[in-house]
Amino acid sequence: MSHHPDTELLRLYASGAIDTAHGAAIASHLDSCPHCRNKVTLFESEAAEEMIAVSNAEQKSSEELEQVFAHMLDDITTLDADYSKPKVRKPGKVRVDGKEFIVPPTIAPLVDRMGEWRSYGGKVFTSTIDIDEECRVSLLYINKGVQVPQHTHKGYESTLVLHGSFQDENGEYHAGDFIREDGETKHAPQTTEQQDCLCLSILTQPMIFTQGVARVFNRFGKGMYP
Structure with missing residues (x-):
């Protein structure tokens, strides 16, 4: 790790x-x-x-x-x-794109608050978790061989890798890794042709796309949540 x-x-x-x-x-x-x-x-x-x-x-x-x-x-x-001192809990299950994943017990209560999955081209899937907090909390699933458009952040983006791995301009990330990015980072996360990835994503402010046609989303609400 x-x-x-x-x-x-x-x-x-x-x-x-x-x-x-x-x-x-x-x-x-x-x-x-x-x-x-x-x-x-x-x-x-x-x-x-x-x-x-x-x-x-x-x-x-x-x-x-x-x-x-x-x-x-x-x-x-x-x-x-x-969750500051989590109780002993059972692992949770997440089903997306015809697959099932086991998530750690500490994440299981969040899974109970998941919304419907949204698909972006059948390659990236997101499900918002209903928590009464200011940040946007989501589960993010990225299929094999997919690159997310390059973006930066108005606030902080915290990511916990739950399954698989991904990489960006700054390194490779595997299950258990915790990554925190801010407005100083521009990155385009991507998975390999052999490995998909499931993550917990926490955003304090929307993403801002910095390259390609995805920048059109910046016109709607000064950024975009996944």
Whole structure:
């Protein structure tokens, strides 16, 4: 595994301040990435030590400290539903283009909120996931031997590879990899003739196409969501 969430996202995850979609994506990445798991453990320890230091500085009584840790435990338990500390779940199933894929347990609750698949030329399929958040969350399936038109981003694009692989101008990405792009990136993701790809996509703002006839979509709403 070569691509990981950045430190900022891992700290947000460790603190429980991450949004639902990124929380699920990072939890799934952590399942197969000991490097990032160790980082999250460190950030959690730092947060706990900071809380203890603040409590000592304020000279709280032992009873008040117990209340602080009780509230902290309540918060951690509550955050299970927000994917910051995922519960043990069963894997989910995704069916698209006549194929069935198994997705990690941390992603399964998102699958339950999927909409209908939309097809672009029978080569690219997207399904929007209904989450009450500002970002656009989708499952994206790219068939074998397909190139997505080159584009950039008004905000951030986070991608978790769930199955298969794809590549772009910046590298190759395989199952478990987490990639985050912004407006400094122009890329044209593509699959090989031998391998398709299923991804979880999180967009904070629409894509902006930068080449070819796909740029016509930029005229409608200053960009396009998949």
